[in-house]
Amino acid sequence: MDIVVNDTATEVSTDPDTTAVEVVREDLALTGTKLSCGTGVCGACTVLVDGSPTASCLLPATALEGRTVTTVEGLGGSHPAQRAFAAHDALQCGYCTPGFVVEAAAFVDRWRAEHGDVAPDRAAIADAMAGHLCRCGAYEGIYAAVAAACRGEHDTEPEHAPPRAEAMSKVTGEATYTTDVHPDGCQFGVIVRSTAAHARVRAVDGGGSPLVDLLPDDRTVRYVGQPVAAVVAPTRAKALAAAEAVTVDYETLPAVLDPESAREDGAPVVYPSKRERRSAPSSAEGATVPGSWSGNLRRSTLGSWRSATATRRLRAAAERDDPNLVTAEFSTGIQLHNAMEPHGCVARWDERGQLHLRTSTQTVGVLAREAAKRWGLSPQQVHVVAEHVGGGFGAKSGLTTETVAAVELARKTGTPVRVVLDRAEELTDTGNRPGTRTRLSLLATPSGDLAALGMDVHAEGGVSISSVAALLARLFYGTAPRRLRDIDVTTNHPPGVPFRGPGAAPMLWALEQGVDEIAHRRGEDPIELRRRWDGNPKRHALYDWAAALPVWLERPTAGSATGRFRRGVGVAAANWHYMANPGTEVEVTLDRGTVVARTGTQDIGTGARSVVTNVLAEELGLPVERVRVEVGHSATVHGPPSFGSQTTTSIGPAASDAARGLRAALRERVPETPPEGPVPPEALERAEGMRVVGKRHRDRRGYLTPFTVGDGFALGRGLSGAVHVTEVEVDTRLGRVRPTRVWAGVAAGRVYAPRLARNQCEGGVVQGVGYALYEERRADPATGTVLTDNMEDYRIPGIGDTPETVVHFHEGGWDHVRGGGVGLGEVSTIGVAASIGNAVFNATGWRPRDLPIRPDRVLKGLGS
């Protein structure tokens, strides 16, 4: 079959069952085009067929015959749309970017031909980009980029480097992700998963194929989709067939599939013995919180403070019907991480018995250490590479199943083995943010101070435990007495894992609406009330900013709106503990006049490369072109994992220290080097090969935790803060809530890479919108099988659902921290849903209690 691909006539063989994306990515090795959902929803696989953007994952390869195909590689890197995406930082992890860029290129050309060099409005851009999803939520940048390209602002070579160090490689499709790696002789592994919700596995028969066991020691599967074994074959199709031929002999055990029945006496128990309970996975970051079990429930009261006083006050207030007491039940749905790049690993054992892993991970260092431990190697014998990572959000930490499977299969076969999850596996068994049911009691004194707080959070994390939602309420609103109880309700469902701000998102959904309700009852301005309750000076600065916003000053009185479309404005505050990774180092070496920096961290879209680049360029007075940052390799100095908002605040100061060290060393070798100001390029050249390692020195006054915990991080002093002011429009007829504008104030100190930080905060708003309005994992009640295992049924926000977002940084207040700035990845998203809830209340007088705020719930709530 003849096709013209990127202007070159090409012949490809056609199997009638293959899809165009397979031809492009596998036969033609044009891996810029990505495969993400595989069901026509996300647009990552978009290519131009005869100039028209087409989803290649559902397109039979045969349909390409005699056509011209343009992939992202064919745009050449100089299309105005590509330049605009780079210049406006219209991307984070970059996995969705090739699809967006191809669509944008066609749209921009068409638009300019029809309308001239004027910008389309937001709706026109949203219509054009409606077939693309970006889980990082870089939509604000995408709007800006498409508009600018249409205005003709990117027709010539840019004068400045783009704000994101690796932007050009992501907009051209050059950036290599784990899913793009196919070493010679590589075989394909497929995981065989449990079809039973609860069973003891008597035997597994490979049907003739080599097979590795993935069962836990007790040979028990506890949810549908749990890994049982893995098989391997030279092609993915053969591996799938081999997986099909595996038979698993289950001794079925009674399963418990909903949290209600899990509480009942006599319910089947997920973890009957002490030993089994100890094996339960944790959905929290760091250590599992202590708790006491009874049946399927596990209780922790760790966060409580003067609990007896709180209980007494709440009870008395209830008895006297105190108008200053708010009690209500809130619930949240189960949210899935759904990174656009699925989990994947290509594993290879070399002749020396060392292990090479190409993994989509947010923790290269931790993964190397855990793999070393598991396979009896020293950490230096495990080489983890994650050059680009297509999103993580918490789900790609440590040693995950696909890596175990790939390593074991590679050992068994002696060849490299690649295991990449499909979207159904990704949306079933790579973690989730547990659902919650929260009973909130909030009591104010007659003069309007906080008197007591009670919070019981029942977490639905499937087989996982250690929900910390109520615990995190300890960090809010001073030291008033509080009774905080986290109750894990275990069921036979897939486990939760940390997800951007674990615990805080569901907790704030309840707490921040409770605070709003108190303010409403007292007839007070909700920002004023928070200002009184919250002693934190950094958040006070944000309250001042928010209170002065015109949208806030002119907000309607709650429930006063009439008519079909009702506008409302809501506010929510958030804070997040500051964490750092004290062992972090940045190594710099001089290579032909370029400063090459390395650290054992990775860039999952958060901008680690750019942070180090900016710090080095600024401190050494060099143009960014003279700095190259290599991350995503474990075989270098220690770097932080990309979670817990600890990356930037760890690598930034270490890079500063490296810059200082380099300048000092240069001054010894090349005396002309000035003590400050620009380092002359000749000095760099003359000191070829010089190597200096910078450290992340201790903060002034040290850390709250004397030793590092978990994966080597320390809890620092101080809380970062955020205040979201959100405007919504509620369509009372059709039950739709549309977030129209958001003002996101973030207090995380110094901002190392301003455009990228803004992008993070904008993306945090988008993920918060998804959590608030659309996202919800649903499972079959009879079998426990996840039904929303595709991107059609698991609904994440698209570009048209993105509110216009203004980000405001308050940079002061972190002088005790090295570098003066802390992380903002989590604090920028956790309060968004509550601000939407409060805005809906403001618009309609009806307070949504359950997430997501679906149209059916709105219609019911408004009772119209």
Place this chain on the structure above:
Amino acid sequence: MTTPTTVHAATEALASHAGRARAGGTDVVALAHARRVEGPFVDLHRLTELRGISRRPDGSTLVGATTTIAEVAADATLRAHYPALVATAGALATPQIRAVATVGGNLLQRNRCSYYRNPAFSCLQSGGDTCPAREGEHQHAAVIDQGPCVAPHPSSMAVALLAHEASAHLADGGSVPVAELYDGTDPTRDHQLSPGRLVTGIELPPPVPGEAAAHHRATARSRAEWPLVEAVARLSISDGVISGAVVAVGAVARSPVRLTEVEDALVNSPVSDGPPPAALAGITGLCSPLPGNGYKVELLRATVTEVLERALRQD
């Protein structure tokens, strides 16, 4: 696989069971991945004679079966005469799907029930003998209960074409009104065309002069989402009174349905008062929701109100 270039060859291939028809492939390929269909396939994309939109001397319009949804959405003549059809086409799926999805394939696509699309389950639509959705997850299920299966019919185009009283032309010379393509009581299929038959085009009757029409889909997200409820209304108005009404709805039943009770009640009502509430009252009686999808009754009423109001505003 065969790739015929003439309708004749395609018919022969289908009749001799050389394979099943594959047009844009957007549904067939997805179903093959879910192991619900298997090749070989008879590819229709080279049947250029079936692609295109033509106005016929009697005023009717023929839309070729392999015309893409994007072509329908962009066609100026269709927009002038059948605006609700064009709006329907422009709102369904995504631009990259509309670029290849065809009108014929859209009408004959399979339902989107998550049980049916998940190879782990067996149900009435995949050769089994139960419907796990009824007792299980059914928030998007049909509320107008027509039979044992409750997967709403997926085709948006079918709703608009039903509203326009269009019919499908078949390669063997036959013609089937769109209304008869579907039978909501049949729990094993999503359309009634027998496997070997080829749709060549869709005939739209001549436009009604002065008619007002509107389309709306109720969704949670702003774009690219399957509708919770979809509706098309066509209204003829003379002397300030509704003289003719067609209301077709989708995503609420096993087949696209005309709300004839609503239509009848609309006729002769004055335009100035907006859609008469009495005309919509009958909707509740048509519905028998399951425990988890009762909201669709109200949403159906709201969506119909929406299209009626919009059509009336155009007058």
